[in-house]
Amino acid sequence: xxxxxxRPTTVVHAPRLSERLGAEVTLVSETxxxxxxxxxxxxxxxxxxxxxxxxxxxxxxxxxxxxxxxxALAGKRAIVAMPxxxxxxxxxxVRHWGATVELLDPARxxxxxxxxxxxxxxxxxxxxxxYDDALVIAGNASLGREIAALGIPFEAVVVPVGGGGLAxxxxxxxxxxxAHPALWGAEPLxxxxxxxxxxxxxxxxxxxxxxxxxxxxxxxxxxxxNWEILRTALAGIVEVPEREIRAGVSCLFALANLKCxxxxxxxxxxxxxxxxxxxxxxxxxxxxxxxxxxxxxAELLGGExxxx
Numbered sequence: 600x601x602x603x604x605x606r607p608t609t610v611v612h613a614p615r616l617s618e619r620l621g622a623e624v625t626l627v628s629e630t631x632x633x634x635x636x637x638x639x640x641x642x643x644x645x646x647x648x649x650x651x652x653x654x655x656x657x658x659x660x661x662x663x664x665x666x667x668x669x670x671a672l673a674g675k676r677a678i679v680a681m682p683x684x685x686x687x688x689x690x691x692x693v694r695h696w697g698a699t700v701e702l703l704d705p706a707r708x709x710x711x712x713x714x715x716x717x718x719x720x721x722x723x724x725x726x727x728x729x730y731d732d733a734l735v736i737a738g739n740a741s742l743g744r745e746i747a748a749l750g751i752p753f754e755a756v757v758v759p760v761g762g763g764g765l766a767x768x769x770x771x772x773x774x775x776x777x778a779h780p781a782l783w784g785a786e787p788l789x790x791x792x793x794x795x796x797x798x799x800x801x802x803x804x805x806x807x808x809x810x811x812x813x814x815x816x817x818x819x820x821x822x823x824x825n826w827e828i829l830r831t832a833l834a835g836i837v838e839v840p841e842r843e844i845r846a847g848v849s850c851l852f853a854l855a856n857l858k859c860x861x862x863x864x865x866x867x868x869x870x871x872x873x874x875x876x877x878x879x880x881x882x883x884x885x886x887x888x889x890x891x892x893x894x895x896x897a898e899l900l901g902g903e904x905x906x907x
Contacts, residue, residue: 608629785869837876
């Protein structure tokens, strides 16, 4: 019998990590999801729901490979534009699942410009935003409902924030299930457009491609649909320095036996950077994915947990 799609999330209770972070931590890990990240939830819902045989997107990797896999399962096609600096493991995975990859030079062509060019070249294609799409948000909402269904009275849920697709989906799913923990975003300090947006009350943009290890958060800004949800759904956003992103990856490996990518470690980094928001509380940390280049992962694990 075929396994259900998307796969149910993996729940990890990590007492050693809880001791390190000073909170009662439960990891909600999408590292074992189809294609290794939460993005498959969005891509699967999109491909099943949209009346198109061709899907076009721009992605640093996780949404690209999720869309490639979902399209292949549905007998459809995908073309993925990827920044030339994307992790090699992610570029290879997109190609493995049968999609065509177009590499972009960020110095010459932005993500939005590259996607617009693809749309002109393939007017029959469905232009799929990795986050700013109602079908994407609805797909990600399934994770929020799964968190609520755990029956654990979480006081806070901490989720990585890039374009806002995961955070807005979890906010929607939690609300659908009648659960109302404080929802916190974890965003790289080097790509802190969402935090700046909450402070200013309008969508702020990053200038160029943000220089952060968390490649899944190298987005220009929150999506319009995501902003309309998150402006009221978020209790706050922790801006995570690169040091704490590195330490988060190391902590998850050493204290929870879990491999993750830097973006997925943002919630752990948030508790390391600003523990006062969460100390002594029952907290769900959403580990969004595990697709990390082996050489980068080896480098990140070069120090002791909590150090550079």
